[in-house]
Amino acid sequence: MNTVTRPRILVVGAGFAGVECVRRLERKLTPGEADITLVTPFAYQLYLPLLPQVASGVLTPQSIAVSLRRSSRYRTRIIPGGAIGVDPKAKVCVIRTITDELIDEPYDYIVLAPGSVTRTFDIPGLTDHAFGMKTLAEAAYIRDHVISQLDLADASQDPAERESRLQFVVVGGGYAGTETAAYLQRLTHAAVQRYPRLDPSLIKWHLIDIAPKLMPELGEKLGRSALEVLRRRGIEVSLGVSIAKAGPTEVTFTDGRVVPTRTLIWTAGVVASPLIATLGAETVKGRLAVTAEMCLPGHDGVFALGDSAAVPDLAKGDGAVCPPTAQHAMRQGTRVADNVIATLRNQPMRPYEHKDLGLVVDLGGSDAVSKPLGVELHGLPAQVVARGYHLAALRTNVARTRVLTNWILNAVAGDDFVRTGFQARKPAKLKDFEYTDSYLTPEQVRQHVDRSRRVEL
Missing domain, CATH: 3.50.50.100 (FAD/NAD(P)-binding domain)
Structure with a gap:
């Protein structure tokens, strides 16, 4: 039984979709209107498009890890761990913390943005x-x-x-x-x-x-x-x-x-997080089948977006779904937050609709290809557009400054080609990073939640 006076909003995942949702909720909800909780193993948002530049040493790892505690308004409670199962009937999310403990997190509204794993x-x-x-x-x-x-x-x-x-x-x-x-x-x-x-x-x-x-x-x-x-x-x-x-x-x-x-x-390529399968809900090519408002049909208070949800692409129509890109995820995060708030306030929800603004591909040096608003660019003009887009998409001025400084320093001084050795004695192949065997089946989720409730009684 929920004895908490304020509604509990649980956001799963700190990727583009989850972080945009949390930021919007913090801005638009009054402090006493709801409690916001974010589940993520790390207290940062990883800016994935620039990961190849970290691998090549153009950028330092810290420059693309945007601190959640710096960018948030300190109202969101962060649980350091990963969601491994959701029981939508009991409204409980099972979380494995970074210390390998299993905890049950009850919610009134859950926003599923767990992202994807390598296909x-x-x-x-x-x-x-x-x-x-x-x-x-x-x-x-x-x-x-x-x-x-x-x-x-x-x-x-x-x-x-x-x-x-x-x-x-x-x-x-x-x-x-x-x-x-x-x-x-x-x-x-x-x-x-x-x-x-x-x-x-x-x-x-x-x-x-x-x-x-x-x-x-x-x-x-x-x-x-x-x-x-x-x-x-x-x-x-x-x-x-x-x-x-x-x-x-x-x-x-x-x-x-x-x-x-x-x-x-x-x-x-990527596929939706295995967390999606724990709900036992309908999927489209592994992604949760949701409405244009990003609600999960037949499940009260469940929203899903980003890589893990087959969000209808109303701009294209004909049954198309939004591609799993950062551009869509960020805008879906904002719209989901608005729809959660609308539900809280008994107001109508709005569907998600966004026309793709273009693509940028940075090939290093002065080489790039870009297609902003349908205009085809290559070479230096495309590089300017690509890097300008990335700077704009980073969510804090500190992150933008770090990235810009790294770009300038690398262009002027080059690389020292130093191996850090931090991971030298640890396995680092695909099987060592995905943790796909950590998730529960729908039946295991129900059994775990039932067992936990009996213990509480």
């Missing part, structure tokens, strides 16, 4: 040998790993070992994969000048994708421009190709090629 397939050796690119730890590890391959190749007397250490494979021709390959290739190109024993021609980068085109959302002309930039830098781009199997020292492509490599980076 993998049943490819032999993939999760054991591939690196992901969704967290700060993974980006920092990949930087250390790439530099260590240069160090080890420089020290090796074995030509076969040198070859495998100096070839790098990135899977995924979307924005994340393309920018990761572009930035890391620039890192190795600059670093090899400090290794006089290494032949620069031995360093090879491969970008592969099963799709027939690179970043098809950009259109024919800009996609071709991005492809030309990558190939001009010496990156071998293979389309219509994926990984057949992966091992510790080589990967096999689906076209039969075997590439000796110690570095396989997997960025081939």
Whole structure:
């Protein structure tokens, strides 16, 4: 029984959608109108679009980790942990804290914005040998790993070992994969000048994708421009190709090629967080089927948005759903907050509708392609638009200043190619970061909640 006088709003996830929702709730609700709680393992919002620049050392990790405690108004209670199950009937969210304790968090309204996890397939050796690119730890590890391959190749007397250490494979021709390959290739190109024993021609980068085109959302002309930039830098781009199997020292492509490599980076898309399956509700390709107001039909007080929800795209119509982009997630967060408040105040909710404003792809240096408001740009003008967009999207002036300072310093002074070693003795492959086995089934959620209630009685 709810003995709390104020309604309890629980927001799950501190990505673009969750943070925008919390910020809006804090601004528009009076202090005594509701209690706001945010569930997240880390007290920061990770600005994912700039993660490849952290991996390449252009930006420091702290510069894209926007402090929630700095950007909030201190009204939101933050639970350090991850939601692993939701019982919408009992209105309880099961949370595993960072100290591995299970706690039950009751709510009156829940906003589900848990984001996504890396999409993998049943490819032999993939999760054991591939690196992901969704967290700060993974980006920092990949930087250390790439530099260590240069160090080890420089020290090796074995030509076969040198070859495998100096070839790098990135899977995924979307924005994340393309920018990761572009930035890391620039890192190795600059670093090899400090290794006089290494032949620069031995360093090879491969970008592969099963799709027939690179970043098809950009259109024919800009996609071709991005492809030309990558190939001009010496990156071998293979389309219509994926990984057949992966091992510790080589990967096999689906076209039969075997590439000796110690570095396989997997960025081939995402799927909704496994938390979504714990509700036992209807889904669309793994994402919660919600209304245009982002409510979950048949479940009182449940809202879902971002990567984990199939939000109808009213701007396109014809049954389309919004793509899992930061642009949509941020605006959905604002609209969900307004709809939660409208429900609290017995006012009508409004549907989400937003026309995509464009796309930006930063390839490093003066190379970029952008499509703001349908205008196709490439080269320096596109780079200005891309970086201007990122600065505007960062939520605090401190974050903007850090990023801008890093860009200027890197452009003027270059990189020191230092390995931090923080993650050197820890596993850091795909299987070590997703924690997909931590989630409960719908039946386990109900059993846990029932057991907890019996203990309380």
